[in-house]
Amino acid sequence: MKRKNPEATPLEDDAHKVEITPLGAGQEVGRSCIMLKYAGKSVMLDCGIHPGYSGESCLPFFDNTEMDEIDVMLVTHFHLDHCAAVPYVTGKTPFKGRIFMTHPTKAICGTLLKDFIKLSGGKDGEPLYNQSHLYGALDKSEVLDFHQTIEVNGIK
Numbered sequence: 001m002k003r004k005n006p007e008a009t010p011l012e013d014d015a016h017k018v019e020i021t022p023l024g025a026g027q028e029v030g031r032s033c034i035m036l037k038y039a040g041k042s043v044m045l046d047c048g049i050h051p052g053y054s055g056e057s058c059l060p061f062f063d064n065t066e067m068d069e070i071d072v073m074l075v076t077h078f079h080l081d082h083c084a085a086v087p088y089v090t091g092k093t094p095f096k097g098r099i100f101m102t103h104p105t106k107a108i109c110g111t112l113l114k115d116f117i118k119l120s121g122g123k124d125g126e127p128l129y130n131q132s133h134l135y136g137a138l139d140k141s142e143v144l145d146f147h148q149t150i151e152v153n154g155i156k
Helices: 086-090 101-121 130-141
Strands: 018-024 033-039 042-044 071-072 098-102 141-144
Touching: 042 098, 086 130, 098 101, 098 130, 101 130, 130 141
Parallel strands: 042 071, 071 098, 098 141
Antiparallel strands: 018 033, 033 042
8 A cells, every 4th residue: 555645645636636426327337427627627527317217307417516617518428328418408597608519429329319308208298398499409519529628728
C-alpha cells in the first residue's frame, strides 16, 4: 500500500475540482446519464431512458440539474438507455447546449426513436415526446467522425 504524502496540501480553491454526478445508471442498467462539471463547464454524457419504467419515471434524475447551463451533450451510442431521453431534453427542458454523436449513432437513433415513440405511449398513456420533438433533437445533433477532436467554448 502506497502511503499518502504528508506534506501535500489540499487545493485552496475549487478551480481544479471535477464534479461527476450520475443522473441515472449509477447503480442500475438503464437511463445512462452522467454530468461532468469542471472549470465552469458542464458536459452531459449520454441521455437515455430506463426500459423497465414508463412515462417520466424512465427519465434520468434531472431534478437538481440546471439544464440551461449544460454546454455539451455527448451521446456515445444509439441504445435506448443512452439516447432515448435526448428529444425530451431538447423539446421539454431549457437545454441550450450542443449535442454531438457519430454519424451511425445519429442515423440509427432516428429510426429507433420513431419506434420508441409509437411503443412508449402504450394503449392509454402519452409518449414522453412526439415526432416533432424527435426531429428537433436530430436537427440539433451534430455529427463527429471517429477520432475527430473539436473545441466548444474551451471544451475539447
